[in-house]
Amino acid sequence: MGCGGSKSTAVVESNVDVRRHNGIKRSNDVINERATVDESRGYTEQNSGNVTEGQSVKVNEEIAHPLKHKNVINGHTTGIDDGVVINQQRDEPDSIERKSKQNVRQSAPYKIPTDPKTVSPFDPSVNVAKYREEPIPVFxxxxxxxxxxxxxxKIEDTFWPGKRALIPDYNQMKKLDKHAIETPPGLRKDMDQLVAHLTTVANSELEKLRVIFRWVAHNTEYNVEGFRTGMYGDNSAEAVLRTGLAVCGGYSNLMVAMCAKAGVECVKITGYAKGSGYWPGKENLSKMTHAWNRVTLNGSTFLCDCTWAAGSVDTAFTRHWKEGQFLAEPKSFANHHFPKGVDIQKIFSTQSLEDWNNTPVLGALAQFxxxxxxxxxxxxxxxxxxxxxxxxxxxxxxxxxxxxxxxxxxxxxxxxxxxxxxxxxxxxxxxxxxxxxxxxxxxxxxxxxxxxxxxxxxxxxxxxxxxxxxxxxxxxxxxxxxxxxxxxxxxxxxLYGAPLNLPDYGLTPADKNEATVQAVAGSAHVVFKKLHEGPSSVRVDVCKVGDQNKKMESSVYCEHFDDWVVCHVRCPSAGKYTLTMYVKSDHEDYSCRLTYIIVCTGKFDPIRLPDMSRVSGPNAKFAGLGLRLRDTLTSTIVTVEGEGQLVITCDTTKEMKIIAGLKDISESPNNDGDYVVETNKTETEQVTTVSLRLKTKGFFKLTLFAKPKTESVPTPKKRVCRSMASMLSQT
Known part of the structure; x- marks a missing residue:
């Protein structure tokens, strides 16, 4: 099939009396008694992704072999076409019920859902009616x-309004920065020549300030050793220009001197700052003294911190340009800087030093x-x-x-x-x-x-x-x-619950988003609404907290239900578990990860789920091939008395070939399951029916492959595309 095909997997749980099926042979049923999972040796699947189309064709041919001789049953002819069993439509006896059943918690018998369009047949506690009636939370x-x-x-979109008004286009700033950074190092020997060279590309006070500010930040290294020992050395403008080494006072002094030669008004401000080694409520602020600059452009006052713009200090100085320290946003700047000896009410807030020391430290992203x-x-x-x-x-x-x-x-x-x-x-x-x-x-x-x-x-x-x-x-x-x-x-x-970019992957939480989910009698579920065509694939894992390397595949099942994706979890015992989902979209390069904490308390009889780590139901490729499910809202197929069916339709112009495989994934598999694929055509559509007969209680996985009949069959060892549709069916 290649990547152009589609795959659909279904898990079937059987709750039937085996004796009811021994010896049963209805005259109008086309059932191959040999077509058990054990006999389907060509069908193998590991981790929902290792089945090749060649193997799938082989299993269909093995299952269909007893029907290759055309049979006349009640006047109807049956036969095989391209490995697919084809039957004409026929009426089923009234005694055969085709109703869906529920899987009630614990070991209670199944009951037919009162409204299969709103209640999940896998777990009756999941009723999507409330989600249809109430608006889904905006997420x-x-x-x-x-x-x-x-x-x-754009970068300029991160600026506060005052800075954005001065810099509507950041590209001009990058040109000035390039000129400053590429200035010949030898010019630093003479401040007049250096300033003259820097300002040759500047046409305004703003541009003069920018090119000087960027040169000082790029060519001055913070004196970490001097800061730690208190031996700051000479921080005059001339010394800093010569050595390229300074603490905050030296950066500020050099800015004042160079701006004066360029005709830009710039003054030095001293005070306290929430820099390296600070935390809210710090008792002794003597080590938190700092210096920065106030500049005037076209009559308006702005604040700049060249020291912080140059980089940061941990164990050593790391150069890293910080755009936010040039013409800084006033409120954010006031959160980090507290001046001494200036008109605080005019430039900063009116809070006292004690109040300032007791506020949270706002980062660069706070204002933005x-x-x-x-x-x-x-x-x-x-x-x-x-x-x-x-x-x-x-x-x-x-x-x-x-x-x-x-x-x-x-x-x-x-x-x-x-x-x-x-x-x-x-x-x-x-x-x-x-x-x-x-x-x-x-x-x-x-x-x-x-x-x-x-x-x-x-x-x-x-x-x-x-x-x-x-x-x-x-x-x-x-x-x-x-x-x-x-x-x-x-x-x-x-970060738990759903991340903010989940809607980009075709899902959104149906309920209020939470980090933890409380299990009731060992059972929990999380519901998502599908957006657009939904995700291309979903994989789910459950682990016990503290043992993340041990996956509990038999404790989770992800079900498609109409426009919803429901993740069912069954905890084996009381404790805390992590539910992790990996959602993939054809439009995104990476998977989106969701993690929930499942909290389970109390005593209960544990329920083992089928091993279905990947989401069930038709995926985007299923719809992309023009396939549709008839009268089916859920990826859980509930069989009645061991019998059930799945009907797939498409336009007659598509000429689709449907291939199936059935696998017993119960805790103790008996491989007692048969299926037949029948295809019929009307004037408007092609109808393919997959009929199931399950003889023992348990879970089965039904996997469907689809491809246009005009395509050639790939070699048996060619891997089928992993972005397939999966379906779960129960008996």
Whole structure:
């Protein structure tokens, strides 16, 4: 079939009396008693993806072999065409019921659903009627007021209004930056010659300031050793120009001197800053002194920090251009800088130094995303029980958000944070192991696209993520409880529930998005609404928390139900489990990952599910070939007295070939299952019916392949495309 074909898999659970089928032979049934799974040696499947079309053709031919001699049954002729059993349509006796049944929890007998169009036949507790009646919660980019109409951002879109008015096109800034960076090193021996060379490309005060600012940031290295020892050395403008080494005061002094020669008004401001080694509520601020610049352009005042624009300090100085420190956004700048000896009310807020020291530290993404601290306005969070819930609202969507929690010695803690999105609100649940002081940092990205730059400096930013750092907000958490709390998870990730980019993959949560799901009597489920054509593939895993390497395939089943995808989980015992989903779309390069914590309590009789790690039901290729399911809303086929069917239709112009395979995936497989594929044509459509007869109780997987008859059959060892349709059927 190749990648142009389609595959559909169904799991059938049988709950029949074997004796009812022994010796049964209805005159108008075309059933091959030899067509058991054991006899279908040509059909093999591992991990839902290793079946070749050649093998599928072989199994159909083996199953159909007893019918190759044309038979006349009640006046109707049966036969084989291209490995597919073809029967003319015939009436079934009234005694054969074709109604769907439910799989009730535990070992209760099945019951026919009262409304099979709304109730999942696999789990009657899943009723999609409420989702059809009530609006689905808005999720993803559409939930953020500033993200609805601006999915593709330019760097200048990250600027605050005052800066954006001065710089409507960032390309001009990149030209000035290139000129500054490529300035010959020998010119630094003479400040007059250096400034004259730099400003040859500048046509305004703004452009003069920019080219000088970028040169100083790029050609001056922070004196880390001097900062640590307190031996700052000579930080005069002349000394910094000569040595290329300075602390914050030296950067500011050089900016003042060079701007004066260019005719740009620039003054030095000193005060305190929330830089390296700071945390909210820090008792001694003597080590947090800092210096920066105030500039005037066309009569308006702006703030710049050349030291922070040049890079950052951890164990050493790392050069990294920070666009946000040039003509900085006033409120964000005031959150980090507190001046001494200037008119605070005119430039900064009216808060006192004590109030300033008690506020959360806002990162570069805070202003851009429109951050609102909902639950905690102060920078110190008190946690008397060693746990807390932090809630934040954003006006613009951020992706790949991650909580970093460290103890007092700087060690990162794993598994202490869960975060999840609801509309434009991010909740972060924190459980700390013991009493103490902890730092909390939330980071994110403007785009969910991967960025391979790492710590490499981007000299000429091309994307907004190159120009703006990823910190959103920082807190200090003071835990004072005596109880030791266990980690909530053992994984590195801490974003749970659905990520914001899930709608890009064709799914959206049908309920309020949460990080945890409470199991009832060992059973839990998560429901998603399909968008557009839905995802191309979904894979699901369940693991016990603390044992992530052991997959529990018999504890999860993902079902297609009309326009919904339902992930069913059956916990084997009380405890915590992680449900992980990998969603793939033909339009995206990477898979989207969703993770939920399943909390299971109490005593119950465990239920073993079939081994179906991949989602069931028709996929995008199924529809792409023009195939349709008739009278079927769910990928769960419930058989009645061991018998059931699946009907696939398409236009007569398609001339589709349907190939099937049946596999017993019960806990103790008996391989007692038969099927026949029949194809009929009318004037308007081709109708293919897959009839099932299951003789023992258990689960079976029905796999369908489809391809136009005009295509040649591939070689037996050619792998079938993994993006196939899967279906689950039960008896």
């Amino acid at each position: 993803g980019r559409a939930a953020f007021p500033l993200s609805k109409d601006t999915p593709d951002l 995303s429109g951050l609102e601290c909902v639950s905690h306005k102060e920078g110190i969070i008190k946690a008397p029980s060693n746990s807390c819930l932090i809630k934040l609202k954003l006006e613009r969507a951020l992706y790949n958000t991650f909580c970093i929690v460290k103890n007092e010695d700087g060690t990162k803690l794993k598994g202490v944070a869960l975060q999840w999105w609801n509309k434009n609100e991010l909740s972060c649940s924190i459980r700390l192991p013991k009493a103490g002081r902890y730092s909390f940092v939330l980071i994110g990205k403007i785009s969910w696209q991967r960025n391979d730059n790492g710590n490499t400096e981007v000299l000429y930013p091309e994307q907004p993520s190159d120009a703006i750092r990823n910190t959103i907000v920082s807190y200090v958490i003071k835990a004072t409880g005596g109880e030791k709390l266990d980690p909530m998870s053992t994984e590195e990730i801490n």
